[in-house]
Amino acid sequence: MNTFERIVVVAFDQLSFEHGAMASANPISDLIVLIESQRMLSGRNWHPERLFFMVSSARHFAAEARVRGFTVVYRQAASTPEGIRAIWAEHGQLPTIATAPASFGQARQFDELGIKTVETDFFLTPRRLFSSWAEAQKTFVMENFYRLQRVRLGLLVEGDKPVEGRWNFDEDNRLPPPKNYVWPPRLTHERDEIDAEAAAQLGHSATDLWATTRAGALRALDHFIEHNLAGFGPLEDASTNDDWSLHHSLLSPYLNVGLLHAREVVDAAVAAYSRGDAPIQSVEAFVRQIIGWREYINGMYWFLGEGYERGNGLGAARKLLPVFTKSYQTKMNCVSSVVSDVEKRAWVHHIPRLMILSNLALLTSTNPQEFLDWMRENFIDASQWVMVPNVIGMGVHADGGRLMTKPYAAGGAYISRMTQYCKGCTYNPKLRVGDDACPFTTLYWDFLDRHRETFAKNHRMGQQLMGLNRLSDLPELRERAIEVLDGLEQGVI
Numbered sequence: 001m002n003t004f005e006r007i008v009v010v011a012f013d014q015l016s017f018e019h020g021a022m023a024s025a026n027p028i029s030d031l032i033v034l035i036e037s038q039r040m041l042s043g044r045n046w047h048p049e050r051l052f053f054m055v056s057s058a059r060h061f062a063a064e065a066r067v068r069g070f071t072v073v074y075r076q077a078a079s080t081p082e083g084i085r086a087i088w089a090e091h092g093q094l095p096t097i098a099t100a101p102a103s104f105g106q107a108r109q110f111d112e113l114g115i116k117t118v119e120t121d122f123f124l125t126p127r128r129l130f131s132s133w134a135e136a137q138k139t140f141v142m143e144n145f146y147r148l149q150r151v152r153l154g155l156l157v158e159g160d161k162p163v164e165g166r167w168n169f170d171e172d173n174r175l176p177p178p179k180n181y182v183w184p185p186r187l188t189h190e191r192d193e194i195d196a197e198a199a200a201q202l203g204h205s206a207t208d209l210w211a212t213t214r215a216g217a218l219r220a221l222d223h224f225i226e227h228n229l230a231g232f233g234p235l236e237d238a239s240t241n242d243d244w245s246l247h248h249s250l251l252s253p254y255l256n257v258g259l260l261h262a263r264e265v266v267d268a269a270v271a272a273y274s275r276g277d278a279p280i281q282s283v284e285a286f287v288r289q290i291i292g293w294r295e296y297i298n299g300m301y302w303f304l305g306e307g308y309e310r311g312n313g314l315g316a317a318r319k320l321l322p323v324f325t326k327s328y329q330t331k332m333n334c335v336s337s338v339v340s341d342v343e344k345r346a347w348v349h350h351i352p353r354l355m356i357l358s359n360l361a362l363l364t365s366t367n368p369q370e371f372l373d374w375m376r377e378n379f380i381d382a383s384q385w386v387m388v389p390n391v392i393g394m395g396v397h398a399d400g401g402r403l404m405t406k407p408y409a410a411g412g413a414y415i416s417r418m419t420q421y422c423k424g425c426t427y428n429p430k431l432r433v434g435d436d437a438c439p440f441t442t443l444y445w446d447f448l449d450r451h452r453e454t455f456a457k458n459h460r461m462g463q464q465l466m467g468l469n470r471l472s473d474l475p476e477l478r479e480r481a482i483e484v485l486d487g488l489e490q491g492v493i
């Protein structure tokens with residue numbers, strides 16, 4: 001029997017041999033432990049595709065570790081602490097280490113168990129470095145952080161100047177969905193025995209959309225660079241019914257569980273630019289998402305503290321609407337299409353997450369924590385650190401404007417301009433009152449009306465409030481808004 005000197009606990013979202021505690025693990029002296037906690041599996045109403053992805057990826061990682069010569073205990077237990085205590089009972093209470101967890105909750109759990117943690121290098125920005133940036137800011141403008149990141153990480157810069165003379169090509173990147181466009185082929189992933197076992201245990205028939213191995217994640221990265229990077233920038237904000245992923249990378253699940261690292265992903269994009277395979281406007285846009293938004297959101301999660309996720313600055317108290325759990329419980333084409341996409345794949349891109357799902361929660365004053373829970377349970381790439389600032393700050397403005405100075409509220413006219421959903425809808429995006437009025441248009445004005453005082457001092461909301469003051473049909477609009485909200489609660493609007 002082996003006598004080990006240490007136990008290395010690997011969390012399901014830190015599946016890497018090159019980063020974190022595994023980087024220094026030794027097959028002879030370290031016992032590798034992964035705990036599949038029943039509390040994690042059944043504690044919430046998880047989307048089965050998400051659970052499948054998490055469990056199968058962890059089991060593939062355990063199998064790969066054995067191939068590399070490690071002794072691995074993959075233990076099913078009622079909870080993570082119970083699993084770890086059982087391992088200690090069997091192997092003795094050896095010094096136990098892990099990578100610093102990705103959420104406050106797990107950090108506390110490891111702390112209580114006395115597990116020592118090594119600093120995480122799953123991100124490109126050490127937490128202390130981010131805090132020192134944030135502490136020096138009056139407002140947390142992502143663009144300022146991003147430019148520093150470009151220089152610090154030496155990406156798309158010549159000295160401290162951006163290549164091709166501009167930091168940001170956003171202005172060139174707002175094209176609507178093109179007509180008669182041929183979208184690239186989509187990569188699929190063959191399922192193996194480990195996948196089949198995980199799917200059977202979960203009683204789920206898995207899609208072939210998401211890789212569950214490092215090799216599959218690398219294939220997804222190559223596929224993105226070859227087929228989608230060049231078109232990524234111009235169409236990054238577009239939304240269309242013709243293709244569900246457009247030129248998006250579909251890499252977030254792998255980045256968030258450690259199967260890919262941010263550095264290799266941006267390096268691959270910059271290498272494509274250097275070879276002349278992708279234009280600056282696309283490569284810059286993609287690099288900004290990874291070293292800008294992703295790092296900024298992670299930094300802000302830790303900087304804003306654990307209480308941030310409980311924010312409810314607009315006093316939103318409505319229970320989660322039935323349409324979030326059953327896509328057919330609404331006649332709003334945009335909402336039912338997007339929720340149905342989530343039901344199928346546990347993923348939609350950034351714009352539907354913001355413009356449709358979060359916007360609906362914001363305008364209906366849905367309780368932010370109920371909406372946050374739903375988002376966490378239903379997205380393949382959901383992690384606490386990324387959902388909390390994106391939902392509480394960016395999506396539903398529940399943080400009193402700490403992250404974003406104004407709420408992302410949009411009416412039907414804007415959705416109609418940016419997407420194709422309105423063409424097939426019962427409602428008319430131009431109308432705000434009457435039975436045919438678009439619920440988003442009605443609720444947009446009603447939301448501004450209800451929060452008039454809160455936003456009065458916000459100069460970025462001045463134009464919208466002026467628009468509200470010019471409405472001649474406010475009494476009818478308020479009545480229609482009540483009907484719409486009741487109808488949404490009953491699943492008939």
Ligand SMILES: Cc1cc2nc3c(=O)[nH]c(=O)nc-3n(C[C@H](O)[C@H](O)[C@H](O)COP(=O)(O)OP(=O)(O)OC[C@H]3O[C@@H](n4cnc5c(N)ncnc54)[C@H](O)[C@@H]3O)c2cc1C
Binds near residue numbers: 247353391
């Ligand atoms: C309300 C809301 C909730 C979100 N929840 C999540 C989540 O749970 N997990 C998640 O990874 N992303 C989340 N995002 C960000 C973004 O929508 C997804 O990262 C993206 O849609 C994933 O698809 P992709 O990999 O094809 O992204 P691409 O469009 O190809 O972008 C490339 C990468 O940039 C990063 N990125 C871009 N925007 C953000 C952002 N705002 N925050 C963090 N990373 C970003 C992601 O790692 C993504 O993989 C959320 C956004 C909103 C508005």
Ligand code: SF4
Binds near residue numbers: 411412413423428438
């Ligand atoms: S009309 Fe309104 S509800 Fe219908 S698809 Fe357009 S925005 Fe959505």
